[in-house]
Amino acid sequence: MPELPEVETTMSALQPFVEKKIVSVDINNRHLRWKIEKDFEKNISNKKIISITRRAKYIIFNLSDGFIILHLGMSGNIRIQDLNSNTYKKHDHIIFYLKDKKIIYNDIRRFGSIHFTNNAKDHFLIKNLGPEPLSKDFNKKYLFNISRNSKTNIKNFIMNQKVVVGVGNIYASEALFDARINPNNITNSINEEDCKRLVKSIKNILKIAINMGGTTLKDFYSVDGSEGYFKIKLKVYGRENEKCKSCRGVIKKIVLNQRSTFYCLDCQK
DNA sequence: CTGAGATCCTGTCTGC
DNA sequence: TGCAGACAGGATCTCA
Helix, strand or coil: CCCCCHHHHHHHHHHHHHHCEEEEECCCCCCCCEECCCHHHHHHEEEEEEEEEEEEEEEEEEEECCEEEEEEEEEEEEEEEEECCCCCCEEEEEEEECEEEEEEHHHHHHHCCEEECCCCCCCCCCCCCCCCCCCCCHHHHHHHHHHHHCEEEHHHHHHHHCCCCCCCCCHHHHHHHHCCCCCCCEECCHHHHHHHHHHHHHHHHHHHHHCCCCCCCCCCCCCCCCCCCCCCCCCCCCCCEEEECCCCEEEEEEEEEEEEEEECCCCCC
């Protein structure tokens, strides 16, 4: 289940397919977050993959003509199998056939999406995204300025992909704990020092997760289909009523904007 | 414009 | 064991 680090890991694992040709595609279920366009198969068949990159939580295939924009949603994952293998799973929605491999998109809840476009940069899913969290554009000054007019809580704010991309529900709690900021705090009340720590914490948490192979909780399937995964050491997420690793206070669970949120009552002011 | 709540979908877990 | 209800890592949409 993907947040930015899982998407990054998946994207990296697809790199061997750069320079390869997509021979054909089979679609078992067109009803993802948006219905897959009629011409999708035609648009991508017999195209060479020039590069595979990531923007926010999207994987972008730059083809010899056009782009594929893929989002894994809440439950999407990709696996790679030999062309002659016959093992399919429930919810295998899309199968890309290459010369000797197939790339399979599986997504239980179908919150993921896939589009073909001639212009990825201006695509409606891409054009309004905020800065990459690990880029220089995401810094203290930027966060301070953009936060001045927002009255939502700070946790909801950093999960807004227009503010900064890639921060999901887990990393939002973890980053706020690391920065010692209470997730309930109203965004325009945080000061410059808070912004400085928060930017640093978001970058650090994401970097660590990426370096660990991009996994967080529960099972994350590698592209080879194996279930091997690392578990990042989460300090607050999922630790309701357990001891804070920093001050030995108790971790609280609350619901903010309909999402589970965990924080330490004592550390996070 | 903002922000809160509903919503898409399937599977798993908890409590009665 | 059955069954209802809550919940799950996303993000758009609808409405006030």
